Amino acid sequence: MVSHPSGSTPTRTPATAHPSVRRNAVSLTPRLVLATDLDGTFLGGDDQQRQALYADLNSRGDDLLLIFVTGRDLTFVADLVSQPGMPTPDLIIGDVGTTIVHGRDHAPVTELQDWVDERWNGANERVRDLLADEPGLRLQPVMGQRRVSYYYDPATLQASTIAKVEAAGFDVITSADTFLDVLPRGVAKGPTLTRLVAALDLPADAVLVAGDTLNDLSLFQTAFRGVAVGNSEPALVERLAGLSDVHHSALPGCAGIADAIEHFRFFAPSGA
Incomplete structure (x- = not known):
């Protein structure tokens, strides 16, 4: 478990806090x-x-x-x-x-x-259906709107599962021999x-x-x-x-x- 810093050290005031990405861009140096x-x-x-x-x-x-x-x-x-x-x-x-x-x-x-959003096109249900019966995958309780996340078992996950996802137009990222994310292509x-x-x-x-x-x-x-x-x-x-x-x-x-x-x-x- 991560323990966080304590004390009264002042925190930063973010430079950007507005929906426009270019807010105060001229001062961002x-x-x-x-x-x-x-x-x-x-x-x-x-x-x-x-x-x-x-x-x-x-x-x-x-x-x-x-x-x-x-x-x-x-x-x-x-x-x-x-x-x-x-x-x-x-x-x-x-x-x-x-x-x-x-x-x-x-x-x-x-x-x-x-x-x-354009690249994902609301594909959550489509991805879950695509992988519903694939071995070595267990759906994570993650509510991300533009990805679908799983726990995976590296001993049982099939290369064909990854190929299936990629053929459907998505990308796959794995990490720590534990986590698998299906993401919008690119x-x-x-x-x-x-x-x-x-x-x-x-x-x-x-x-x-x-x-x-x-x-x-x-x-x-x-x-x-x-x-x-x-x-x-x-x-x-x-x-x-x-x-x-x-x-x-x-x-x-x-x-x-x-x-x-x-x-x-x-x-x-x-x-x-």
């Missing part, structure tokens, strides 16, 4: 755009490591644009950011890339949400983040992605710099081999993120 997974990454590490990173991020003001990129839903995120000391994200990419909202009021980023954490960064006209060299499992893989397949934190699953580390812009930190979770911020010198003094 952060030195760091941190696009981070939650479980095992932004929520990873020990109490001291989490508190140190959160306090640092809360002190950064307009130098930081924080994006949570997670498989979790908005209810989970809302509970999370209510914890003392937890930084409030400027934007949230939830439900494995299929939900895109502003951090303070959860108003949809309409331009991107419409793109996902939609995942990475593609959604790429579109969001473009919509905000943010510089690619300000972006740092962070993750620890295979459902974060698409984040690292963007043009952005990234950190695979020290507790990353071996399957992700294997897939990242040879990617020059990925820092493989020896430190877990939040400590790995802090290590990467230092490694890439996002907050280094100008000219240093």
Whole structure:
């Protein structure tokens, strides 16, 4: 169970809180755009490591644009950011890339949400019917509107099941030998983040992605710099081999993120 920071450390005021993705875009000139997974990454590490990173991020003001990129839903995120000391994200990419909202009021980023909706086309029931009798799958109690999620048994899941889903026009993402998500074709954490960064006209060299499992893989397949934190699953580390812009930190979770911020010198003094 994750323990959250305590104390009276002030939290950030998000830079964006309006349905238009371009609100205040001219003032969005952060030195760091941190696009981070939650479980095992932004929520990873020990109490001291989490508190140190959160306090640092809360002190950064307009130098930081924080994006949570997670498989979790908005209810989970809302509970999370209510914890003392937890930084409030400027934007949230939830439900494995299929939900895109502003951090303070959860108003949809309409331009991107419409793109996902068009690709999904209300396919929840169709996907559930398609996979109703497939071995090795158990439906998760997840209410995402634009994905269908399962627990899966890697010993019994059939390759033909994956092929069946893909032939029907959807994508499949697995992670931690436990979770399987059926998503709209071409939609995942990475593609959604790429579109969001473009919509905000943010510089690619300000972006740092962070993750620890295979459902974060698409984040690292963007043009952005990234950190695979020290507790990353071996399957992700294997897939990242040879990617020059990925820092493989020896430190877990939040400590790995802090290590990467230092490694890439996002907050280094100008000219240093």
